[in-house]
Amino acid sequence: MLYHVQMTVRLPADLPTEVAADLKAREKALAQQLQREGVWRHLWRIAGQYANVSIFDVPDHATLHDTLMRLPLFPYMDITVLPLCRHPSSLHDDER
Amino acid sequence: MLYHVQMTVRLPADLPTEVAADLKAREKALAQQLQREGVWRHLWRIAGQYANVSIFDVPDHATLHDTLMRLPLFPYMDITVLPLCRHPSSLHDDER
Amino acid sequence: MLYHVQMTVRLPADLPTEVAADLKAREKALAQQLQREGVWRHLWRIAGQYANVSIFDVPDHATLHDTLMRLPLFPYMDITVLPLCRHPSSLHDDER
Amino acid sequence: MLYHVQMTVRLPADLPTEVAADLKAREKALAQQLQREGVWRHLWRIAGQYANVSIFDVPDHATLHDTLMRLPLFPYMDITVLPLCRHPSSLHDDER
Amino acid sequence: MLYHVQMTVRLPADLPTEVAADLKAREKALAQQLQREGVWRHLWRIAGQYANVSIFDVPDHATLHDTLMRLPLFPYMDITVLPLCRHPSSLHDDER
Amino acid sequence: MLYHVQMTVRLPADLPTEVAADLKAREKALAQQLQREGVWRHLWRIAGQYANVSIFDVPDHATLHDTLMRLPLFPYMDITVLPLCRHPSSLHDDER
Amino acid sequence: MLYHVQMTVRLPADLPTEVAADLKAREKALAQQLQREGVWRHLWRIAGQYANVSIFDVPDHATLHDTLMRLPLFPYMDITVLPLCRHPSSLHDDER
Amino acid sequence: MLYHVQMTVRLPADLPTEVAADLKAREKALAQQLQREGVWRHLWRIAGQYANVSIFDVPDHATLHDTLMRLPLFPYMDITVLPLCRHPSSLHDDER
Amino acid sequence: MLYHVQMTVRLPADLPTEVAADLKAREKALAQQLQREGVWRHLWRIAGQYANVSIFDVPDHATLHDTLMRLPLFPYMDITVLPLCRHPSSLHDDER
Amino acid sequence: MLYHVQMTVRLPADLPTEVAADLKAREKALAQQLQREGVWRHLWRIAGQYANVSIFDVPDHATLHDTLMRLPLFPYMDITVLPLCRHPSSLHDDER
Known part of the structure; x- marks a missing residue:
């Protein structure tokens, strides 16, 4: 299943x-x-920001959560998650 | 160039x-x-909303604008645009 | 899989x-x-509002979307969706 | 009585x-x-966030407050509370 | 039990x-x-707004909801509810 | 005159x-x-939050300001003030 | 007493x-x-908006409310009110 | 020319x-x-807040900016600026 | 003097x-x-929106307001205004 | 291509x-x-704020991002980016 994940990194100014x-x-x-x-599955930088837009393809919510928790920058990121599904107008087979 | 476009459709209740x-x-x-x-290039439905997340691949801002203006639902949509660029950690050739 | 869905109903004042x-x-x-x-799986009224908090249990995002789209009040509702997963401190077997 | 409580944990980066x-x-x-x-009564993790959605079942507001105040992470959490009541369409006896 | 209820009235301009x-x-x-x-129990006008701040004293969430639903202006009001409890510094017996 | 004051306390995590x-x-x-x-005149705890809802009865704005400034927690509080007046439907003599 | 009042006028497009x-x-x-x-006491236009910033000088909250209610445009205005008091650095006698 | 300036002071808790x-x-x-x-030209305290509402009378934007930059508390203030002009209903000669 | 003006056009769906x-x-x-x-002085379309970013060069706030009021689309636009001044790092003579 | 970039600088109070x-x-x-x-291409100070409005002219999103990342103040700035394109009413040749 696909999830749209937007991550914004906020490293403290005093981090060595x-x-x-x-x-x-x-x-x-x-x-x-x-x-x-x-x-x-996809990873793009948002121009002008220390942030990315990503598409994750995992079997379920728990795997998504565990995957994001494993990211070393997780404690320093604001994360928003949107569950995605197939759009009725999509022609691409892998946009489930 | 790639643009992240999020469209939310708001059709008036009294539209025939x-x-x-x-x-x-x-x-x-x-x-x-x-x-x-x-x-x-990509088109996904956001689960539970009359809305989509899309990735457009066009040569410049003007082409993006003209393309979105041609959409029949344009007058009924809230649209946000984010310019995307290659992420230094990306492994995919087509994520420019 | 579980989804937290909050629905607020906004019926037009002039709906017969x-x-x-x-x-x-x-x-x-x-x-x-x-x-x-x-x-x-769960359905509660939020006290003082024409709104509810619900927990849906469906196999995937697409089924959630299709289920919500079938609701007769769907065109009149603001809907927010949160994917839920098992909490490490949970003792309840059905809170997957 | 039931309360919908959403807790987001924000531990300081420099907490030992x-x-x-x-x-x-x-x-x-x-x-x-x-x-x-x-x-x-219920405790779920919100996928991708250090946050949970919970349902508390306590006799009154004061007991809810005292219970939340006893949580060791209380000083580090953003908490929102919604009072819940039985939904007229609910079929579950314990959704009072 | 006490509830803090804030009501803002929004009558349509074309209501006869x-x-x-x-x-x-x-x-x-x-x-x-x-x-x-x-x-x-208490009812105050907010100066300069078609809005009020109220304190309701009802046995439970359901009674609060049913009471607010009976208000003739309910369909035209934005309502927010805060559950209140006794403050440890309060000297007033009826501020339960 | 009456003022509705909502105070949220935010003590720094490292305050001794x-x-x-x-x-x-x-x-x-x-x-x-x-x-x-x-x-x-009134002081209630908002359930689940380190915050209160209060009603102050003072002769004028300046007295309200001076009174709030005297509170030892003033530097650590977010405060919002609403001027209240008698509601035309109120039956209570002291809700001026 | 002085009140800072900001009024934004929103006339319906179909008002004759x-x-x-x-x-x-x-x-x-x-x-x-x-x-x-x-x-x-003061009345300024906010440049570029159908809105004004005003200072009212009335004996109490009730008079402010009654005064604003008498304005013919009241039903079409968004109004915010801030109670003002003398600033310790003010040199002007009439800024009470 | 007149400018409406609202300043909110946020001194760090650990400032000596x-x-x-x-x-x-x-x-x-x-x-x-x-x-x-x-x-x-005008300076008022907002009751209950460490904040003021001010009216500045300067020849141009640059003078406004330089004036605000000279304030010792500038680095600790949130500032919003609204350009003001004469209101067609104003009777006061100095409300240009 | 220079003003940064952002205009978003919202034409009613039923406008002939x-x-x-x-x-x-x-x-x-x-x-x-x-x-x-x-x-x-400058006029750009914001890509993907029925909106523009503009720079106006007028002698004072009143002229700005009168100019914007003369625009036929004024009643259908959300407008925000920022006063601009010369940046200390600017090399352009006409960026006053 | 043109980009509208708004930068707000937030230097920590304890930066030497x-x-x-x-x-x-x-x-x-x-x-x-x-x-x-x-x-x-353009650089203006927003009056009253430690912030600027800028217009960048670069061949693509990646160059914009790399350029902004090179700014020494980048880690201390909130940045928003809007892609601009030619407005159909523009008379200026260089407002592509």
Whole structure:
């Protein structure tokens, strides 16, 4: 099932540079692993913001929650979730 | 270039049924033509709402505006637009 | 899967009484059928408002959307949806 | 009487790990005790958020307030309360 | 139990004068009856607005809801409800 | 004259316990003195929140402001003020 | 006593021109009479909006409410009221 | 030209008392000088809030900005600005 | 002086086509005349919305207000105004 | 392509003066370089706020994002972006 997830990152101004760098590196590694597994199906940067729009493809709500909780930046993100379903006008087979 | 477009439809309660049906049929026909042309790259229904999340792929802002203006339901929709760009962690070639 | 759905009804002031009565009767009949089927798992009135808080139990987003679209009052309701999952502190087996 | 309570947890970024762990352990213990007593009737995680939706069953407003005040995470939560009552379309005996 | 209820009246501009006058007369009669019964314990006008702040004293949420639903102006009001309880610093016996 | 005052307390998480206790003790003492003087006419806790709804009875705006400024918790509170006046349907003599 | 009142006029698009003209003429006449009486102490247009910022000088909340209710445009206005008092840095005698 | 300026002061809880006192003393001195110069034409306290409503009379936007920037409390204030102009119903010569 | 003006047009769904066409034609004619006069210095469409961002260059607030009031679409627009001034980092002579 | 960018600067109160001065100096230098290159086409201060309204002229969303990310004050700014396109009533050749 598909979920529209919007994440805005708010790192504290006083977070040490190396802590931030480590968080970002681990976030990137996990984001790429989840893309390879087909879980994080789309990932776009919102121009001008430290934020992204993502489409997740997971079997259920619990898997979505567990996946987001595993993100190293989770404690520093504002997250909104919209459940998506097939649009009657869609022509794409994978937009379930 | 990619744009994230969220559309919420608000048809007036007193719109005659046949007018609404005609609007929706023409909207669907154009939406499918634009998908075939690669302009309306993704189209999802937001579960529980008369609303969609879409990704448009057009050469510039003006083309986006003209495309949205051509939608028969345009006068009845609340539309928000976010410009998207490639995310540094993205692995997908077509997420420019 | 469980969804938290909040519905606020906004009937137009000039809706004829018999039309409103018919809508409400059909809404009630369907709401009770969906409860008997286990789909509309909880249904509470919010005190002081023409609104309810509901828990739906459906296999996926698409079924949720189709179910809500079938409600006779759907065109007159503001609806918000939250996907729910099991809370790590929950003791109740059916709070998946 | 039933109350719909939505709690969003906002732990400060600089809260020591062991303090947070202790708070969460005590919160969980009390949450489970209140569930066993029938006071915390439903408890769901909102997918993607450090937040829950709960239904409390207490004799009056004062008991609700005292119960929420006893939660170890109370100082770190945004809480909204909606009084619930029986919906005329409800078929469930315990949805008073 | 006590409830803080704020009501804002929004009469449609095209409501016939005599209909409005009848609604207001019946609203006033019921408001005064409920005050005499001790149910509508306080009633104040908010200066500069067609709105009031009220304190209701009813045995439970359901009675509050039924009471508000009986108000002739109910369909034309925005209503917010806050459950109140005794404040630890209160000296007044009837502020339960 | 009557004023509806809603106060929400936001104590910083790192306020030393004894400072908070002292603030609260002095707040309570002053709140009770002002009740005895007839200035703080009503005081209710909002269930589930560290907040209150109050009715103040003072001769003018300046006295209201000076009274609120004297509260030890004033620097830690969000305060909203609504001027109240007699409602045409009120039966209570003291709801001026 | 002084009150800061902000009024935004929202005339319905289908209000007959002569009705609107009559409302505005009567509004202007009363506004000027209240200025002459010293009640409507200041009156400014907000540039670019059909709205004004005003300072009223009346003995109490009830007089403010009755005065605003007498305005012919009252049913078509969104009104917000702020009670004002003397600022400790003010040098003007009439800013009570 | 006239500008409506609303300022809300938000001093950090951990600002040393003597720093706050110095800021306030310098703010007051400058506010009074600007009143004497006819620049800060009106200054009122909003009852119950650490906030003011002010009317500034300056030749242009740049002077307004420079004047506000000179206020010692500027870094601690939320400021909103509305350009004002003469209201067609105004009788006061100095409400340009 | 420069003003940032954002205008969103909300034409009623039942406005006759020829009335709308006439309004738009007169709006366009006046917009172009004001551009030629140097008053409406910049005019951009916001992509995807029936809205524009504009920069006006007028001697004072009153001229801005009178200019906006003359726009045929004024009654159908939501307008927000921000006074602009020279930025200390600007290199452009005409960004006063 | 043109983008409307609004930036509000929120420097932490405890940022050392010399750090803030260095940030601002580097921000100014880059802002002026980008103006000389024709990228930062317009730059205005919003009167009364530590904020600006800007028009950027860049080939695509990615360049906009990279440009904004290079600003030394980026981590301390709230930024909103609106894609602009030519308005049908515009007479200016460079308002593409």
